[in-house]
Amino acid sequence: KAGVTQTPRYLIKTRGQQVTLSCSPISGHRSVSWYQQTPGQGLQFLFEYFSETQRNKGNFPGRFSGRQFSNSRSEMNVSTLELGDSALYLCASSLEGGPGNTIYFGEGSWLTVV
Amino acid sequence: QQQVKQSPQSLIVQKGGISIINCAYENTAFDYFPWYQQFPGKGPALLIAIRPDVSEKKEGRFTISFNKSAKQFSLHIMDSQPGDSATYFCAASFRQGKLTFGTGTRLTIIP
Numbered sequence: 001k002a003g004v005t006q007t008p009r010y011l012i013k014t015r016g017q018q019v020t021l022s023c024s025p026i027s028g029h030r031s032v033s034w035y036q037q038t039p040g041q042g043l044q045f046l047f048e049y050f051s052e053t054q055r056n057k058g059n060f061p062g063r064f065s066g067r068q069f070s071n072s073r074s075e076m077n078v079s080t081l082e083l084g085d086s087a088l089y090l091c092a093s094s095l096e097g098g099p100g101n102t103i104y105f106g107e108g109s110w111l112t113v114v
Numbered sequence: 115q116q117q118v119k120q121s122p123q124s125l126i127v128q129k130g131g132i133s134i135i136n137c138a139y140e141n142t143a144f145d146y147f148p149w150y151q152q153f154p155g156k157g158p159a160l161l162i163a164i165r166p167d168v169s170e171k172k173e174g175r176f177t178i179s180f181n182k183s184a185k186q187f188s189l190h191i192m193d194s195q196p197g198d199s200a201t202y203f204c205a206a207s208f209r210q211g212k213l214t215f216g217t218g219t220r221l222t223i224i225p
């Protein structure tokens with residue numbers, strides 16, 4: 001069974017640009033979450049989607065957005081990139097995101113903003 | 115506000131020894147406490163998890179001890195091996211929604 005797949009794995013963007021990251025959850029999983037990992041702030045929750053609806057949201061500015069498609073695949077977008085957005089962006093999936101559902105992480109997308 | 119505090123930041127243990135990492139939480143609504151292991155260049159992988167209705171859970175060489183009254187939980191790695199060298203994160207969540215992570219512990223097992 002394939003794990004959580006994230007693309008691209010590495011990318012470099014210029015300040016002010018926007019970026020879209022993609023995530024394919026484990027087959028059958030309907031909940032997808034996104035996390036940002038940085039050396040300074042650690043792992044921080046961005047948002048969670050379930051059945052194409054955002055169900056939970058972290059404390060990030062509106063430049064960070066996401067969506068989920070009917071096949072549970074998800075994308076996150078960061079607009080007007082800032083240097084501080086450089087981070088590892090992790091996607092995680094679970095069956096339904098509720099009690100008893102283990103959360104599995106992908107290997108992440110490394111974003112560098114220059 | 116950091117809701118899950120993790121210590122130590124780094125830990126060096128001899129091969130065969132016991133590695134102990136501690137976490138403390140503030141939000142009493144948390145009801146799920148997982149530990150994740152992360153190797154360089156990889157995403158976090160679930161190691162073991164516990165719910166507050168039990169005080170200890172063991173899986174192989176890994177044990178979680180949980181103290182609900184003190185709002186603390188810890189990971190014990192018995193017979194630590196060089197392959198255990200990684201960064202470990204404790205986390206907590208409510209109804210397994212969003213995970214709130216500790217700051218991580220870099221564990222190094224030396225021969």
